[in-house]
Amino acid sequence: MTKISRTTDMTQGSEMRHIIMFSLPLLAGNLLQQTYNIVDTMVVGRYLGDDALAAVGATGSITYLFYTLCIGLSVGAGIIVAQYFGAGKKKALRSAVFNSALVTAIFGVVISLLSVPAAKPILELLKVPDKLIGDSAAYMQIACGGTIAVAAYNWINAIMRALGDSKTPLIFLGAASLLNALLDLLFVVVFKFGIAGAAWATVLTQALSAISCIVYCFAVSGEIKLTADDMHADKDMMCRCVKTGVPIAIQNGLISVSMVALQRVTNGFGETVMAAYTVSMRIEQFVQQPFSSLNAAVSTFTGQNIGAGKEKRAQKGLACAIKISVIFSAVVLVLFTLFGGAITSWFVKGKTVISISAKALIITSLFYWSLGIIHTTRGFLNGAGDTNYALANGMAEVICRIGLSLILTRIAFIGYWGIWYTTAATWFVTAMVSLIRYKGGKWRLHAIVK
Numbered sequence: 001m002t003k004i005s006r007t008t009d010m011t012q013g014s015e016m017r018h019i020i021m022f023s024l025p026l027l028a029g030n031l032l033q034q035t036y037n038i039v040d041t042m043v044v045g046r047y048l049g050d051d052a053l054a055a056v057g058a059t060g061s062i063t064y065l066f067y068t069l070c071i072g073l074s075v076g077a078g079i080i081v082a083q084y085f086g087a088g089k090k091k092a093l094r095s096a097v098f099n100s101a102l103v104t105a106i107f108g109v110v111i112s113l114l115s116v117p118a119a120k121p122i123l124e125l126l127k128v129p130d131k132l133i134g135d136s137a138a139y140m141q142i143a144c145g146g147t148i149a150v151a152a153y154n155w156i157n158a159i160m161r162a163l164g165d166s167k168t169p170l171i172f173l174g175a176a177s178l179l180n181a182l183l184d185l186l187f188v189v190v191f192k193f194g195i196a197g198a199a200w201a202t203v204l205t206q207a208l209s210a211i212s213c214i215v216y217c218f219a220v221s222g223e224i225k226l227t228a229d230d231m232h233a234d235k236d237m238m239c240r241c242v243k244t245g246v247p248i249a250i251q252n253g254l255i256s257v258s259m260v261a262l263q264r265v266t267n268g269f270g271e272t273v274m275a276a277y278t279v280s281m282r283i284e285q286f287v288q289q290p291f292s293s294l295n296a297a298v299s300t301f302t303g304q305n306i307g308a309g310k311e312k313r314a315q316k317g318l319a320c321a322i323k324i325s326v327i328f329s330a331v332v333l334v335l336f337t338l339f340g341g342a343i344t345s346w347f348v349k350g351k352t353v354i355s356i357s358a359k360a361l362i363i364t365s366l367f368y369w370s371l372g373i374i375h376t377t378r379g380f381l382n383g384a385g386d387t388n389y390a391l392a393n394g395m396a397e398v399i400c401r402i403g404l405s406l407i408l409t410r411i412a413f414i415g416y417w418g419i420w421y422t423t424a425a426t427w428f429v430t431a432m433v434s435l436i437r438y439k440g441g442k443w444r445l446h447a448i449v450k
Contacts, residue, residue: 007223008164010301011086011308016320019297023324025166026293029173034286039177043184044198052195055135062122063143066111068252070151073107075299076100076245078158079382080448082303085163085223087449089307093223094230097159099237103245104155108148115144139199146203152210156217161300163223169213176209240448247390248382254394258401262422265405269416276356277419279347283361290328291372294321295379302383307449318380318438325372332368336361360420367424370431377434386443396433400426 010018045053077100084093119140120133128136157169180201187197218224266277298321305314336343340358347357374393381389404425408418437443 007085007221010164010304010317011310011313015301015313015317018301019294019317019320019324022164022166022300023290023293023297025170026161026296027290029166029170030289030292031286032170032173032177034289035177039181040184040198040202043181043188044195047188048195048198051132052135055132055195056139056198059123059136059140059143062126062140065253065256066115066144066147067150068256069111069249070104070108070147070154072247072249072252073104073151073241073245074154074158075248075382076243076387077104077155077241078162079244079299079303079385079387080240081159081162082300082383083307083385083447083449086304086307087309089449090223091230094226095234095237096241097224098226098230098232099234100159100241101155102233103238103241104151105148108151111147111151112145115147116141119144135195139195142196142199142203146206149203149207149210152214153206156210156214159224160217160221161296162303163221164300164304165221166297168217172209172213172216175212176205179208180205244385244387244448247387251390251394254391254398258398261398261402262405262419265409266416266419269409269419272350272352273356273416273419275350275353276360279344279353279357280360280364280420282347283343283357284364287332287365287368288371291325291375294325294372295375297321298376298379299383302380303385306384306447311444314380314384318376321376321379322373325376326369329365329368329372333362333365336365356416360417363417363420364424364427367427370427373431374427374434377431377438381434381437381443384443385446385448386437388446389437389443392437393430393434396430397426400429 008018008022010022040056041053044056077096080096080100081093084090084096120137123133123136123140160166160168183201183205184198187193187201191197193200218226263277266274298318301317302314305311305317336358340361341354344354344357344361378390378393381387401422405418405422408414408421408425409416411418414421
């Protein structure tokens with residue numbers, strides 16, 4: 001079969017154009033992922049009831065933790081592949097592809113095997129109500145038992161993005177979103193499998209998507225066509241994959257833990273504030289998607305250019321991404337200031353909740369520019385191979401989000417507004433720490449391709 005190259009060499013041409021054109025499919029994919037999650041919630045809530053929805057929600061922090069660990073490892077693999085691709089070192093690139101696949105598979109299998117017996121004890125530790133723990137454990141055992149599929153899917157997406165192809169993952173994600181919706185309805189509504197049906201729909205979708213995407217990408221991309229010579233375990237390359245990916249995985253885990261801690265503080269202010277916080281978080285999940293897309297685009301752009309020895313060009317790419325993020329932040333600030341109440345009313349009807357969440361959006365949107373800096377500089381530092389900074393970045397978020405929430409919410413004239421001031425302050429501090437790391441230049445010492 002003739003190989004069709006879908007890769008993009010980002011070491012030539014307009015920096016701004018590469019960043020924008022690479023980000024757009026990623027943004028579409030991220031928004032599809034949000035839709036994917038909403039469909040799951042709607043099917044469970046509508047057809048299985050509030051208790052079933054609560055049971056699924058009780059597993060959210062754990063499944064999210066496992067998934068973010070998978071994403072961290074896959075990002076690490078992508079960084080290595082991007083630098084070798086930029087350097088034109090095809091043999092090393094193919095070795096990185098194969099050995100990162102081995103690391104991903106081992107991690108996915110271990111988590112899948114451990115999650116089944118550990119589900120109930122973990123949920124008991126999280127104080128899930130007795131009436132929910134049976135359904136929650138059943139859902140978690142299936143969903144987390146399929147972590148190998150999640151790991152494989154994120155791995156192949158990271159590899160293709162590292163080669164400059166952000167369109168192919170979008171196509172498979174779109175197909176996965178549609179398939180997940182159909183299987184949800186089939187298993188839950190038609191076959192009456194209950195909460196287990198929703199879990200199986202998710203796992204089967206991820207498995208089928210991972211397999212089909214891997215087969216397709218290896219068939220069409222000449223860059224990752226492996227020979228018998230390439231397919232052997234290389235201890236040094238596997239260690240490099242672990243060393244690059246684990247700090248990012250731990251960072252993701254730390255951020256997840258800090259969000260759980262902030263949720264706990266929020267819960268102490270009662271149902272109205274909890275509802276307002278939930279609404280503001282749902283809206284911000286959509287707002288953050290362009291920033292996440294820029295993060296991935298900058299990471300790939302930087303990786304390829306650092307690998308090619310074009311440090312100045314990589315820095316220009318970061319400057320372009322920061323400009324885009326600042327402009328987007330300004331637009332969102334205006335929208336939330338003028339129409340925050342109308343936007344929040346799409347989610348809830350209570351006037352008090354609408355009022356609180358609308359003001360909360362203004363508070364946090366004043367600092368979206370710093371959130372943009374976090375994502376773009378993080379993408380740059382990761383792409384340059386400076387993934388050790390990810391640990392410091394994660395720790396900064398944990399310290400700020402937990403420490404400030406406990407302090408600010410106890411100040412009488414701030415009260416529950418401290419929840420959102422904490423978020424804004426955390427973004428500001430983390431952005432400054434990220435810029436200091438970038439300006440310090442230590443990332444120059446961490447290039448994978450010398």
